[in-house]
Structures are given as C-alpha cells and as structure tokens.
Amino acid sequence: MSRNITRVGVVGGGQMGAGIAEVCARAGLDTVVCEVDAVAARAARDRVAASLERAVRRGKLAESAARDTLARMVFTGSLDDLADRQLVVEAVIENPDAKTEIFAALDKIVEAEDAILATNTSSLPIMRLGMATGRADRVVGVHFFNPVPVLPLVEVVTSLHTSPETVDRVQDFATGVLGKTVIHSRDRAGFVVNALLIPYLLSAIRMAESGFATAADIDTGMELGCAHPMGPLRLADLIGLDTVASIAESLYDEFREPLYAPPPLLQRMVEAGLLGRKTGRGFQPTTRAEDLVRRGLRGTRPPTGVRVPARRHRGRAGSARAALPAPSRTRTPQVRPVAPRTPQVRPVASAHASGPVLRVRHLTIRMTDALLPFDAPRRRLVGAAGSSRPPGGMS
Numbered sequence: 001m002s003r004n005i006t007r008v009g010v011v012g013g014g015q016m017g018a019g020i021a022e023v024c025a026r027a028g029l030d031t032v033v034c035e036v037d038a039v040a041a042r043a044a045r046d047r048v049a050a051s052l053e054r055a056v057r058r059g060k061l062a063e064s065a066a067r068d069t070l071a072r073m074v075f076t077g078s079l080d081d082l083a084d085r086q087l088v089v090e091a092v093i094e095n096p097d098a099k100t101e102i103f104a105a106l107d108k109i110v111e112a113e114d115a116i117l118a119t120n121t122s123s124l125p126i127m128r129l130g131m132a133t134g135r136a137d138r139v140v141g142v143h144f145f146n147p148v149p150v151l152p153l154v155e156v157v158t159s160l161h162t163s164p165e166t167v168d169r170v171q172d173f174a175t176g177v178l179g180k181t182v183i184h185s186r187d188r189a190g191f192v193v194n195a196l197l198i199p200y201l202l203s204a205i206r207m208a209e210s211g212f213a214t215a216a217d218i219d220t221g222m223e224l225g226c227a228h229p230m231g232p233l234r235l236a237d238l239i240g241l242d243t244v245a246s247i248a249e250s251l252y253d254e255f256r257e258p259l260y261a262p263p264p265l266l267q268r269m270v271e272a273g274l275l276g277r278k279t280g281r282g283f284q285p286t287t288r289a290e291d292l293v294r295r296g297l298r299g300t301r302p303p304t305g306v307r308v309p310a311r312r313h314r315g316r317a318g319s320a321r322a323a324l325p326a327p328s329r330t331r332t333p334q335v336r337p338v339a340p341r342t343p344q345v346r347p348v349a350s351a352h353a354s355g356p357v358l359r360v361r362h363l364t365i366r367m368t369d370a371l372l373p374f375d376a377p378r379r380r381l382v383g384a385a386g387s388s389r390p391p392g393g394m395s
C-alpha cells in the first residue's frame with residue numbers, strides 16, 4: 001500500500017527537512033518542499049544540491065542520479081502547493097505553536113482522504129498535533145535522524161488516535177521505499193532515542209559549565225574512551241543548541257525530572273544565537289579545516305595558527321593515518337566560524353556504532369572563548385596537542 005505513496009511533501013527545509021526531502025527524491029518520489037518564503041525555499045534547494053554534490057564527489061551517487069533527484073523536487077514558499085500530496089512530513093523548528101499551526105493549516109489544504117500527516121518532531125506530543133486536525137487517526141510521528149541520508153533509523157510514534165493502518169503505511173514507506181530501519185515508540189516526550197540521549201548531552205553541558213572538565217576533554221573522553229564517533233558537545237552542536245534546548249524543555253514539561261531541565265549555559269547560548277554548526281558557533285569551534293584534521297585526512301592544513309602535532313596518528317584498527325601538518329609557530333588562533341549549514345561530512349548524530357574517531361587533540365579553548373566571537377580580542381589559546389598541562393578549566 002505504501003508503494004502507492006508517490007507524492008510527498010516536506011514542510012521546513014532546514015537540516016532535517018532538506019535531508020528528508022533528499023532521501024524521498026532519491027527514492028524516486030515526486031517531492032515538494034515548503035519553506036517560509038521563496039528566499040528560504042531557495043536556501044533549502046541549495047542545501048539539497050550541496051548534499052547531492054557531496055554524494056557524487058564521494059562516489060555514492062552518479063551525477064545523472066543527482067540531476068534526476070533535483071528534477072523530482074519542487075521548492076516553494078506556499079503550503080497550498082501541498083494540496084495533492086499523499087504524505088506530508090512536517091520538519092519545522094521544534095516549537096509547539098509553530099507545529100500546531102502548520103497541522104491545522106495542512107488539515108485544510110491536503111485533499112486526499114487517506115493522506116498521512118507526519119511530524120519529524122524530536123519530542124512534542126503527537127496527540128497535540130493530531131488534535132489540531134480533523135484526522136488524528138492519520139497523524140503520526142516519523143522521526144528521522146541527522147544526517148538523514150546517512151543514518152538508517154526512523155522512530156515511528158503513534159498517538160492514542162493513530163490508526164493501525166497509518167502505522168503500517170508509514171512503516172512500509174520508511175522500510176520499503178526509503179530503506180530505513182524502524183523502531184516504534186509510544187507518544188511520550190523524547191520517544192526512545194532522545195529520552196536516553198538528551199540527559200546525557202545535558203550532563204556534558206553541566207560538566208562543562210561547572211568547570212569539571214574542558215569541552216575538548218569531555219568530547220575526547222567519550223570519543224576515545226567509549227568509541228563514540230562524536231563527543232556529546234560536538235553532537236549537541238550538530239543537532240543545534242536551540243533544538244537541544246527545546247527537546248529538553250519538552251522532556252522536562254512531560255516528566256518533571258531535574259535531569260531533563262536545560263542548564264543555564266545552554267539557555268544563554270541559545271539566547272546569544274550560538275546554536276552550534278548551523279550558526280557556525282557553539283561549544284566546539286569547528287571549521288571545515290579542523291574537521292578534516294580530526295578525520296586525519298592527508299594533506300589537510302589546519303587554520304592558520306592552530307597548533308597540531310607533526311606526528312603520525314593511528315586509526316582505530318592500528319592502521320597508519322595521514323601525517324599531520326607541522327605545528328605553526330604563531331600562537332594566535334585564527335579559528336573562524338563555518339558558514340551556516342556548511343556541508344558537514346562526518347556527523348553521525350546519535351550513532352554509537354563504531355566509526356572514525358578523533359585522534360588529534362590539538363586545541364583547548366576556555367569556555368569564555370567559546371562564547372565569544374572567534375575573532376574577538378579576548379580569545380586565548382590555552383592548550384595544545386601533546387601538552388602535559390592540565391586542562392584549562394571553564395570559567
């Protein structure tokens with residue numbers, strides 16, 4: 001039955017919406033992406049095009065397939081263009097009012113009786129969104145993971161009103177058409193993965209906030225000590241600190257457990273617009289060059305002034321890795337924020353499976369610096385790779 005879903009709509013073309021739209025179009029579906037206006041729709045198109053280009057560069061997609069994928073997609077600033085869709089996946093910001101409004105509007109716009117309205121929310125009750133429509137039995141949570149083209153998991157979340165037929169159809173769609181693996185969750189804030197993941201991320205933020213350890217050491221600890229592909233603060237930066245804070249609030253609203261309460265530092269960073277990779281600044285000052293060095297790619301040069309050791313690093317299985325560039329003499333860090341949504345090539349959201357790990361610990365920056373523009377005069381480089389100095393704590 002799900003094979004009959006050939007016309008998909010995605011509302012929101014940010015990092016998740018663009019990814020969801022891309023996998024749908026790559027699966028051969030006619031895909032319409034709706035953003036707030038024409039300018040944002042154009043940005044969503046650029047996001048998808050950049051992701052397809054990366055796939056082509058890495059030999060994962062033929063150039064003709066990338067072209068065909070984009071040709072199957074329409075980017076619009078009007079929800080009305082979703083009228084003939086059989087499945088609409090909402091992926092706008094994690095804000096209950098914004099999402100409720102969209103579901104109420106989609107209910108009026110989407111014509112087919114059996115069309116399914118799905119949400120990619122990380123934490124908000126599916127029931128609340130269903131009740132904003134006159135078709136709560138066809139409203140369901142379909143929670144993808146970031147980056148969507150890479151991570152294979154989808155959580156299907158059913159409210160008390162979601163019909164078994166709707167669940168079967170989205171399950172068949174996610175597995176049969178998109179090739180994802182589905183797990184099921186009841187309609188509880190955070191579902192399975194975020195209910196487990198978010199308290200861990202918040203604990204790492206509290207640890208950094210209290211000065212217990214540096215952000216760099218917290219991430220390195222979990223990457224090298226537990227074989228996580230990405231430490232918790234880098235992962236929070238990838239998810240988006242606004243999204244992490246919103247999920248924490250939903251979890252806290254639902255369960256009233258202190259472990260879910262967003263820490264003050266997280267709140268301040270969101271208020272300051274330091275949202276992680278999407279704004280170029282968060283807990284970890286990640287530039288593309290740094291990311292390449294992290295992954296041990298040959299010939300990569302660090303940003304001017306970032307000190308890295310000139311020794312060989314060994315991969316997980318002990319294989320020789322690329323030699324890293326010689327350390328720079330200057331101590332002035334020139335770490336610049338990446339442009340919003342610069343292609344990120346290695347993020348593996350919450351995947352705890354084995355993967356490449358950080359072998360370079362070349363930079364330790366005080367928390368005060370992480371909160372400043374990277375070109376601000378107060379910045380201080382306080383540690384370097386191989387340094388035997390204790391971590392420069394957070395202030």
Ligand SMILES: NC(=O)c1ccc[n+]([C@@H]2O[C@H](COP(=O)([O-])OP(=O)(O)OC[C@H]3O[C@@H](n4cnc5c(N)ncnc54)[C@H](O)[C@@H]3O)[C@@H](O)[C@H]2O)c1
Nearest residue numbers: 012013014015016017035036091092093094121122146239
């Ligand atoms: N970031 C993650 O790792 C992640 C993972 C799984 C699920 N999610 C969930 O996916 C959703 C989107 O998250 P994101 O990371 O893509 O956020 P994002 O900020 O990257 O993108 C949100 C997009 O929604 C658009 N938008 C806002 N209001 C809109 C409207 N009324 N109509 C159309 N577009 C609108 C914005 O312009 C923006 O482009 C959230 O519910 C989030 O919780 C996020």
